Amino acid sequence: MTTVNDVFDVVANDPIAEMAALGRSQGVYPYFLPLEESEGTEVVMEGKRLVMAGSNNYLGLTYDPRVRAAAIDAVQRFGTSCTGNRLLNGTLAMHVELEERLARFLGKEDALVFATGYQSNVGAISALLGSAHIAVCDKEDHASVLDGVNMSGAQLARFRHNDPADLEAVLDLYVDTPAMVIVDGVYSMSGDLAKLPEIVSVARRRGARVYVDDAHGLGTVGPGGRGTAAHFNCVGDIDLIMSTFSKSLASVGGVVAGSAEVVDFMRHHARSMVYSAALPPPNTAAALAALDVLESEPDRPIRTQQHAERVRKELRAMGYDCGTSESPIVPILIRDPFTTVTAWKALLDRGVYTNAVLAPGVAPGREMLRTSYMATHTEAQIDQVIAAFADIADIVRPGQVES
Ligand SMILES: Cc1ncc(COP(=O)(O)O)c(C=O)c1O
Structure with a gap:
């Protein structure tokens, strides 16, 4: 008798599901997380207010x-x-x-x-x-x-x-x-x-x-x-x-x-x-x-760029690798999936929302925290993002942060 494969075998054998289960069990699953409130530069997740540094709302206009x-x-x-x-x-x-x-x-x-x-x-x-x-x-x-x-x-x-x-x-x-x-x-x-x-x-x-x-x-x-x-x-x-x-x-x-x-x-x-x-x-x-x-308001894009430029400069000075970024998107290349989600979670604990991007979203070895900035961020919110990255530098493996 021939064995007929089931199309749903792909579900049972999904390597991503395995990674997701591991992430969920360790409390570091970074996707599909519901926001309870969103005012653009700040959001509320699990009752906690966070600075949003992981959105494409570059001009801050969703709440305008x-x-x-x-x-x-x-x-x-x-x-x-x-x-x-x-x-x-x-x-x-x-x-x-x-x-x-x-x-x-x-x-x-x-x-x-x-x-x-x-x-x-x-x-x-x-x-x-x-x-x-x-x-x-x-x-x-x-x-x-x-x-x-x-x-x-x-x-x-x-x-x-x-x-x-x-x-x-x-x-x-x-x-x-x-x-x-x-x-x-x-x-x-x-x-x-x-x-x-x-x-x-x-x-x-x-x-x-x-x-x-x-x-x-x-x-x-x-x-x-x-x-x-x-x-x-x-x-x-x-x-x-x-x-x-x-x-x-x-x-x-x-x-x-x-x-x-x-x-x-x-x-x-x-x-x-x-x-x-x-x-x-x-x-x-x-x-x-x-x-x-x-x-x-043609100054809005300039403000967005200025925030990103400041973050890039300060993070690079701390030894973070921001790659070739030159726009409001500032990646922090971690180059390892587990460290990326650990760093992502540590930033959340410090009140900063970023995006953990793993393969296949990026090529293996380019795992990163993707951050991005808005014209409407305040300097105090940008300070908080920079301080959080300073605080988690020891979580990122030796060799990733060189300061
Ligand atoms: C470069 C690029 N092109 C196209 C899209 C798709 O746009 P949308 O999400 O508005 O459908 C995206 C969204 O992430 C994108 O980053």
Whole structure:
């Protein structure tokens, strides 16, 4: 008699479940922890007030009265949901306004708003690429980029993180295949900026298109928070700029901006747009209101950057390894899973919330505490973060902290 494997064998044999059980039994399981309250820079967990140093709320706008009022007003006027896709019955005048505003803000002809950042990448990439194409992706590209490539049926090639010479070597292997180079603007874990001028010049020499996922760049880098391409003054050289509303824009949703022709093509062919319900009214209104604040208060991204710069400087002086960070994302590389969760828990005990990031979220050996900063953090809150790291230095194994 043949033994039929059960598809749920994958559950029984899951190595992550084993790690999670170990973490839970030792009180150091760092995921899915419910927050009882959240006011942006401070949250309450298990009754304890913590400084939030692990959120993507870079401009601190999720709790801004203007953004909250806009979301509430949108619910009053339009209800809670669009209950359908953009194509058939789910497009509101607000979606169109947001697309026009974001296209202008990002320096592109047109833009398309999706229900999430994830869906933006999956929809745009899978609409444009097919089996005759190759996607050439940075090794640290976001999972949604890779899922979009996978769904498209295109070949996938990876190049070493932020290494234009390696990109060139990879493109040379596929000279006859139409290519799209896909990079993040600001890398979500390392916190460094893509070397866009060099990447663009390599891509142009090889006739490849360039797509930038600027989920973490919009609102944090470039003049007035216009993003990584604006920072490098190369907006015109980037074919498509994608971003999300779930970080600086204090909402959920995403956008892909580019030429009018390409955006209109995506309007009809991006499956995550055509076959999924539209961004709900309160989220659309919140993103619009956050964009208003960003445009009228261009100092906000600067404050975010100043906090991150201060933390980086002080942590590096203590001997912590912040890698190549140059944005509001400041990783502390621990390079070992158990020490990472132990340090994470010790920081929580000292009133500081960070993110413990383990494989497969990062490559094995790059386990880290990911911290990130908000325009609305006070100096006292930043002091508390720095003091907590000073206090836990002896928890991080010898050799990791060199002071
Ligand atoms: C670089 C990058 N791209 C895309 C996404 C997906 O965006 P969202 O969470 O808004 O769906 C994220 C979110 O973590 C991200 O970091």
